[in-house]
Amino acid sequence: MPFFDGSRGRMHYRRWPAPEHRAALVLLPGIGQHTGHYHRFAAPVRAAGIEMWALDTAGHGLSEGDPANPGTLAELVADALRLIELVRTELPRSPLLLMGHSLGAVTALGLLGAAVPDTASAADLSAVEANCPLTPSVEPTALAGLVLSGVPKRALGGGAPGALGTALPPTLPILAVHGVEDRRAPIDAIRDWTARHNWVSLIEYDEAGHDLLHEPVHARVSGDIVEWMREVAEPAGVAGSARR
Known part of the structure; x- marks a missing residue:
């Protein structure tokens, strides 16, 4: 089984190879989830010629740690960055896609220095500076696209006038998917x-909640995500060509 040494112990990751692939996807799950929950999603991803890698967050799946305390955002970002580095080593010429659900989406934005809450006071600003990575660990130009699912409000203060953190560039393709009935992260x-961020594509799903890939609407959500990823990865190369 594949592991690496992470911020809080040994971290487990899973890989779904796609021999004739057009891109690579790094998936970061949310709290209470692990890579074993994503075999169904991996099937259409691989069928589209995209190789998928996913990380067990600290304390989840086969990764060491406390499931009730997966780590600070800086630690989560460091672990995700390590997986991205492994993917780049293994597939150096593949366009790289990044996807996060819930806490994984917060981590994905954190990798780009953009996971910041709304701030209303100097005390709030100090808390953001202490707890949130404000500069990118991954440059947006290194990504072919970013998919965000069920993002909590606490990571969505970026882009406002004077907001802390690093602004996301309009050149980075971004898809956000969200359930209209999401009670954990209201829409x-x-x-x-x-x-x-008016260049971002937002797809809303009626009568769907927080965990879109594990709800009755999952097939439509998967299809929408895969179609979007194929479109943004396509300009980087010829469809169906192997990239290693």
């Missing part, structure tokens, strides 16, 4: 965020 926050 209003992502609607406000995409209004500030």
Whole structure:
């Protein structure tokens, strides 16, 4: 089984090879989930010629740690960056796609220095500076696209005038998917965020909640994500050509 030494112990990751692939996807799950929950999603991803890698967050799946305390955002970002480095070593010429669900989406934005809450006071600003990576660990130009699913409000303060962190560039293709009935991460926050980032594609799913890939609507969500990833990865190369 594949492991690496992470911020809080040995971290497990899973790989779904796609021999004739057009891109590589790094998936970061949310709290309470692990890579074993994503075999169903991996099937259409691989069928589209995209190789998928996913990380067990600290304390989840086969990764060491406390499931009730997966780590600080800086630690989560460091672990995700290590997986991305492994993918780049193994598939150096493949266009790289990044996807995160819930806490994984917060981590994905954190990798780009953009996971910051709304701030209303100097005390808030100090807390953001202490707890949130404000500069990119991964440059946006290194990514072919970013997919965000069920992003909590606490990571969606970026893009407002004077906001801390690193602004996401309009040149980075971004897809956000969100359930209209999401009670864990109400949809209003992502609607406000995409209004500030008007190049982002937002797909809303009626009668769907927080965990879109494990709800009755999962097949439609998977299809929408895979179609979008194929489109953004296509300009980087010829479809169906192997990249190693």
